[in-house]
Amino acid sequence: MERIGIVGYHQVRPELDLQMSPYECIFTAVRGALDHAGLKRKDITTVISATNDYYDGKTISNCFKVSAGGAYMKDESKVEMDGAHAAQYAMFRILSQNHKLAMVYGFSMPSCMPFECTRILELDPTFDRPISLMNSYSTCGMQMRAYMKKYGVSEEQIAEATATNWKNAAKNPLALQEAQKADMTAAEVLKSDYLASPLRELMYPLLGDGCTALILAPEKQALKITDNPVWITGVGNCQETYYFGERDLTTSLSMEKASEAAYKMAGVKPSDIDVAELFGYTACEDIILAESAGLAEKGKGDSLVAKGCLNPSGGATSGMTPCATGLNRIIEAVKQLKGEAEEHQVSGVKKAIASGQIGFCAQNNIIYVLEGGN
Amino acid sequence: MPLPDYEKKQYKVTRTMPGAWYLSNYKYKFNLSRMRIMLRGFKEGKILGVKCRGCNHVSFPPKLICGRCLVMPDQWVTLPDTGSVATGSGSPRTDQETGEIVIDPVILVRQDGADTVWIHNLPENYSFHDVYIGMPIKVHWAEELKGLWSDIEYYDPIEDMGDKINKEELAKK
Amino acid sequence: MCAKVQPAVISAGFCEHASKRSDVNMAELVNEAVEDTITKAGIEWKDIDCVINGNMPAFEGANIPELWMTDHMASKNKPFLRVTTGGTTGGSVTIAGYYAIASGMYETVLAIGFEQQSCGDTSMGLASVALGEFSIMPELGYEYNKIVSNMGAGAAIGIASYQAMSYMRRSRATEEDLARVVVQNRRNAAKNWYTHLKMPTVTIEDVLDTPYISFPLRYGMVCPATDGACAMLFTTEEKARQIADIPVYVNGVGSYSNESAVLAADCAGAGQVDPSEQLGAMKSAEVAYGQAGISFPNKEIDYAEVYAPFPNQELMWVERVGLFEENTAAEAYEQGITALNGELPINCSGGVNSTNAIGASAMERPAEAALQIMGKAGNQVPKTVHTALGHGWGGAVNLITHLVMSDEPQRKFKGGR
Numbered sequence: 010m011e012r013i014g015i016v017g018y019h020q021v022r023p024e025l026d027l028q029m030s031p032y033e034c035i036f037t038a039v040r041g042a043l044d045h046a047g048l049k050r051k052d053i054t055t056v057i058s059a060t061n062d063y064y065d066g067k068t069i070s071n072c073f074k075v076s077a078g079g080a081y082m083k084d085e086s087k088v089e090m091d092g093a094h095a096a097q098y099a100m101f102r103i104l105s106q107n108h109k110l111a112m113v114y115g116f117s118m119p120s121c122m123p124f125e126c127t128r129i130l131e132l133d134p135t136f137d138r139p140i141s142l143m144n145s146y147s148t149c150g151m152q153m154r155a156y157m158k159k160y161g162v163s164e165e166q167i168a169e170a171t172a173t174n175w176k177n178a179a180k181n182p183l184a185l186q187e188a189q190k191a192d193m194t195a196a197e198v199l200k201s202d203y204l205a206s207p208l209r210e211l212m213y214p215l216l217g218d219g220c221t222a223l224i225l226a227p228e229k230q231a232l233k234i235t236d237n238p239v240w241i242t243g244v245g246n247c248q249e250t251y252y253f254g255e256r257d258l259t260t261s262l263s264m265e266k267a268s269e270a271a272y273k274m275a276g277v278k279p280s281d282i283d284v285a286e287l288f289g290y291t292a293c294e295d296i297i298l299a300e301s302a303g304l305a306e307k308g309k310g311d312s313l314v315a316k317g318c319l320n321p322s323g324g325a326t327s328g329m330t331p332c333a334t335g336l337n338r339i340i341e342a343v344k345q346l347k348g349e350a351e352e353h354q355v356s357g358v359k360k361a362i363a364s365g366q367i368g369f370c371a372q373n374n375i376i377y378v379l380e381g382g383n
Numbered sequence: 384m385p386l387p388d389y390e391k392k393q394y395k396v397t398r399t400m401p402g403a404w405y406l407s408n409y410k411y412k413f414n415l416s417r418m419r420i421m422l423r424g425f426k427e428g429k430i431l432g433v434k435c436r437g438c439n440h441v442s443f444p445p446k447l448i449c450g451r452c453l454v455m456p457d458q459w460v461t462l463p464d465t466g467s468v469a470t471g472s473g474s475p476r477t478d479q480e481t482g483e484i485v486i487d488p489v490i491l492v493r494q495d496g497a498d499t500v501w502i503h504n505l506p507e508n509y510s511f512h513d514v515y516i517g518m519p520i521k522v523h524w525a526e527e528l529k530g531l532w533s534d535i536e537y538y539d540p541i542e543d544m545g546d547k548i549n550k551e552e553l554a555k556k
Numbered sequence: 557m558c559a560k561v562q563p564a565v566i567s568a569g570f571c572e573h574a575s576k577r578s579d580v581n582m583a584e585l586v587n588e589a590v591e592d593t594i595t596k597a598g599i600e601w602k603d604i605d606c607v608i609n610g611n612m613p614a615f616e617g618a619n620i621p622e623l624w625m626t627d628h629m630a631s632k633n634k635p636f637l638r639v640t641t642g643g644t645t646g647g648s649v650t651i652a653g654y655y656a657i658a659s660g661m662y663e664t665v666l667a668i669g670f671e672q673q674s675c676g677d678t679s680m681g682l683a684s685v686a687l688g689e690f691s692i693m694p695e696l697g698y699e700y701n702k703i704v705s706n707m708g709a710g711a712a713i714g715i716a717s718y719q720a721m722s723y724m725r726r727s728r729a730t731e732e733d734l735a736r737v738v739v740q741n742r743r744n745a746a747k748n749w750y751t752h753l754k755m756p757t758v759t760i761e762d763v764l765d766t767p768y769i770s771f772p773l774r775y776g777m778v779c780p781a782t783d784g785a786c787a788m789l790f791t792t793e794e795k796a797r798q799i800a801d802i803p804v805y806v807n808g809v810g811s812y813s814n815e816s817a818v819l820a821a822d823c824a825g826a827g828q829v830d831p832s833e834q835l836g837a838m839k840s841a842e843v844a845y846g847q848a849g850i851s852f853p854n855k856e857i858d859y860a861e862v863y864a865p866f867p868n869q870e871l872m873w874v875e876r877v878g879l880f881e882e883n884t885a886a887e888a889y890e891q892g893i894t895a896l897n898g899e900l901p902i903n904c905s906g907g908v909n910s911t912n913a914i915g916a917s918a919m920e921r922p923a924e925a926a927l928q929i930m931g932k933a934g935n936q937v938p939k940t941v942h943t944a945l946g947h948g949w950g951g952a953v954n955l956i957t958h959l960v961m962s963d964e965p966q967r968k969f970k971g972g973r
Contacts, residue, residue, distance in 0.1 A: 010660075010661070027412075029412070029414065030412050030413050030447070030822060032448060032821050032822060033447060036447075036455070040453060050452065050453040061613070061620075062613040062614045062640070063613065063614065063619040066406060066411065066687065066688065067614075067684050067685055067686070067688060068612070068614040068642070068681045068684050069642030069950065069951050069952075071641055071951065071955075072642055072951025072954055072955065073816055073819075073820065073821035075450060075813050075815060075816065075951075075954060075955075076449070076450025076815060076821065076827070077450070077821070079450075079453045080450075080813055081451055081813070081815060082813070082814060082835065082836070082839055083812065083813070084811055084812055084843070085641075085812070085813045086639060086641060086648050086651065086652065086811055087640060087641050087648070089610070089640045090638050094637055094638075100659065100661075101656050101658070101659040101661065102655050102659075103659075104560060104658075104659035104660060104661065105559045105560055105561075105659045105660075106559060106560050107559060107658070107809075107847070121409055121410040121411060121412060122408070122410075123405055126405045126408065127619055128619075130618060130619035131618075131619045131624075132624065134618055135581065137624075244661075245635075246635035246636065246637070247633060247634065247636075248626055248631055248632070248633070248634060248635070248636035249626075249632065250627055250633075251624040251625075251626050252624075266633055267635075367620060368620070373636055404614065404617055404684075406684060406687065411687070411688030411691055411692065413688070413692050413822055418696060418822075418823065422696065442825045442827075444823060444824050444825050445825075446824040446825065446827075447821070447822055450827065469722075470718045470721050470722035470830065470832075471721055472714060472718050472771055473717075473770060473771035474714075475770070476705055487705060491818065491826075493829055497825065498825075499820070499824070499825025499827055499829065500818075500825060501826065502819075504702065511771055515725070516721065516725040531696060532693065532696045532697040532698040533697040533698065533699055534697070
């Protein structure tokens, strides 16, 4: 695959209740990304947005976002999944050689919507929705219980990894202010109430309003725009089955398949990866995803967190913006590769992976292999 | 007309579940900074539009973002109180007294000097058959200006000067 | 401009459309279309590399329904994308299918568009388009009853009626002209196996007898609400030659978007002063024709499927995409140029006017166009079709998708970028 360069990005810092209108928020991110890359709106040839009508509370929500997203008279489309999936569509467009610069943005405003209700609308409407036993919390709980039971991982180990995520978020200037807990300890995590045993309140991320924009360019174009672009060298996407009865929750089949495809495309081995920025709802899910991506042995994933090479930005714990979290992970990986991540910089990063997901217990995963340098 | 096949073989074993979209639980955020200035203008009987410095497009009611230039326009211009009908339609409603169905005209108004349109009304009982595109209209202000959207009650049709000019010119020739 | 890999359509399939498909659920409905497509193509489920799909999200009360429909879409353990853009969803999905092949990343891509409108509340879904705006307007002093009456005319049918009035003023088309379009569509639909409104004996008088729904559109003129699904199979040029008898090459795509018409974000003025001007459609057409190397669309295109739920739009779109000179479409319909055996047949499938399963409609247009080239359409035109176009619109008539297909691959230029 031809390399694709990330030439510009901007993330509106998530806030619990952002004092901006949706269009203003998108505008800020898109304008910021253009300014970051030193480009003008007319340079962009295609715009791919990642928003969800249920998160916005209106049908066809993309039709009014044309102006704010810089898509006026541009080739535009919308991917109703995570922002990372939208980036893949933008890659299609660039690789086809029909387009030279693609703007990708992901946006949502959880302060305006009942997020857990919209997640219930994702369930099978005839069986799972009326039984109303499945929701974000219970599925995360089930996954965590299955993982702990199978590999003999203790609640303390998960709590330790969670506390590290909160502490990492404190070093991340773009994290939600409320998520920056520098003095979080495992004991404190274990003291919080159960949401769905063994999932505790402090193990579940906080939702923040925000928008993230990313500019992608083909190899030749990227080198003209910036001296040190970060390259996307591989991408993998996979969706596994929905029914929990058919899935092994202790591992992620979709992540295994997706990462396999991405590594093959990039020509790298899992051992080459220096930093992983993965989108899991809980620290436990982060670990499961990292193990499935081949970064650690099954059941030993929590060592990655301790080493500091899994989610140095804090992951989704640093503030989860539905539709934009995957893009945030990509941006954090880009910063690590460029050496721009100030306090949470991991030294000597050459190759990184970033992922996005949708569905319960990461039913669909998308993973990018990113490389720095020319 | 016979029923289609699918209506006939409605499966009795199918399960139907009611669902709801909890729209009442949603909140919507707005940036009123532009709208407030327009409404303050209404209070003084002025019509304010916002002009983008990049492309000189004037929008009324004011836009927050100019899609053409991707900037926030901030130059305010006073527009005349006349305009024209960009296009229109009829909205049926049941008259509460007589029970008859009345069709009210609903029009898209392009204020003179602006490059955008907004939905507004004509005086009550104005026949929608008489509405035509390009029809000149004028703002009908409310008696008391409160700085609200309702300060412009409706648009009054005014004399179409277009016909007159044409006739005079033809007479000269 | 030339795509890296030449994408081709090898098969397109439909499920049976009806106003209420209560015998199946959404997943089974989709599965019917997928099975139809895959069997027609003569390949197996495991040969599909990637699945791209979409529907109108808020109409059925299911957020990302693909999650639980995975197994019915041949997408288990496969790359998967959901592309939704309102009315154009089908067109956008088709274009995503094109790009997935053109990028060289995947070899066989299944594109699916579906809608089961009987499951949900379409009018409620459409009302929520500007629900946020409606809720802030009373606070700014906009009287509630005025919002109801003005905005009631502002939903999809309303935008169409504004557009109809403006188009009729421009082109001097009469209500009779609109009715003629409806009659052609409904009669064509009667000959196509899967369509919804089949009226083989409808006349212009019948249509003009129905009451107004929103001036100048009448009940007899507007599209129905349908349950249905459509699927298309994309693959590379080399593979298509092996699998299909007549592969259909997608040579040009465009999906350009203008500012919204009639309604705008945050209660501001709408950017499209004249909703029948359609800069987006012109630009999409221009780009798609440019990619396909078409200089004279009115001469080079043999067949067109345009997305027109309302008859005035059909007249408008065929002009805007360059098939007829401005303001002459009504005349062409009267002369029978656009009929099944005419010079330039349009919407021989019956069009959206007869079958509107929203998420699938915009995909049925390119699918029908491809089938006409293959010679396998339900209502096949007698003449040989070499080049055809599929078009779609969505949002507040601001996003237009455009696909140009041909039985010959794109002209290749050396060098490229």
